[in-house]
Amino acid sequence: MKNTFLLILAAACIFLNKKLYAQESEEVNTLLDSNSINTETIGFFIVPTVGLTQMDGSTTSLLNVRAGISLKDEISFGAYFSTALNEINPESETIANVYMDYWTVGAFAEYTLLSKKVFHLSFPFYAGYGEVQMDNENGDAGLGEANFLQIEPSALLEVNLHKNVRFNLGGGYRFIGEMDYRNFNQSDISGLTAYIGLKIGLFK
Template sequence: MKYSLPTYLVLFILFAVNSAIAQENQTIFKGGDLKRSGGYGALSNKFTTINGSYANMPEVYGGWFINRRLMIGVAGAATTNRIPVPVENQYITGERLSYQYGQFGLMTEYVTASTKRVHVNFNLMTGAGFILQYDRNGWDNWEFEDDANDPDFFFVMEPGVQLELNLFKWMRFSPGVSYRRAFGSNSKGLTDDELSGLSGNLTLKFGRF
């Protein structure tokens, strides 16, 4: 039986939860006191689908980490690879058009047992998403007023869960899964369901934890 990458990540997280609860060491490579409050930034890469096609989506987020439990901040992400636009949905026929998807908004994370070297956290991004078409061969073709780009904005929310490893006092590694849900999209040939989907992610976090 074959499993997708997000499915493997789910299984990995579930397998590690019990051991995460029992861990007593603060970090994997070096111990030491963690700050009560601080802040951190995260560099993440998501593996997901848009309209049934693979989408690679780097993400940056960060904010204030309160009482070793709750992070409140902002996030932004966008696709980097070609996501082909079906001929029947193209605003300029005969071109090598690709979808560009992005999202940005409020990011919150709730961290369980932050001082344990392996633990679990839950996150939620809520904000705006957008989808447009562009010529993959012309990287400077980013004029939003051009009808060919078909910019469409909508509401998006993305809850997720991560297994978090405290590598150092200032660095954490957090593989996880999330589910992106779009609401109110109006792009030609794309429904909310086609813009929604499961994502796997690999994340590095840096800061004062």
């Protein structure tokens, strides 16, 4: 009886040991497969850019800053912020000593073609929300503001100055959604913008 019990106990131990080994060697199924996420192909960057455009007949300088991540140095996405650097004086404005402020914020997606070449092309596409408002030297001029949606497809020539620094030069066209403010509307502040800037980051 004792020997029979020992044989059964030994067989149970062998069975459990095989079962535990099989469970350890079996891969866990998950919704997100870690093997499909290759961090070696993910980079990140920041792009400070200066732009020049026209808004309601007034020459406007813009500061555009965007930051994001890139996949295989080809597809990128992230967020941006753009604002006027100078006081904008719309031609249609009838009140003296006021100027217009402009800013927009949103997201972007970008496709970069042949990034390993010294000279290559990049195509950022912006989509965001913005505001214009008339101000004076005391701040708010009491003339309200207007908000709008904006998209801007653009194209840039990029030059690899260093493995972590790229110079870019190009332009885009700003499309403003329906908006009426003071004596102008969306067609008066939509338009072409010329850009020059640097892309700084870890490109993979």
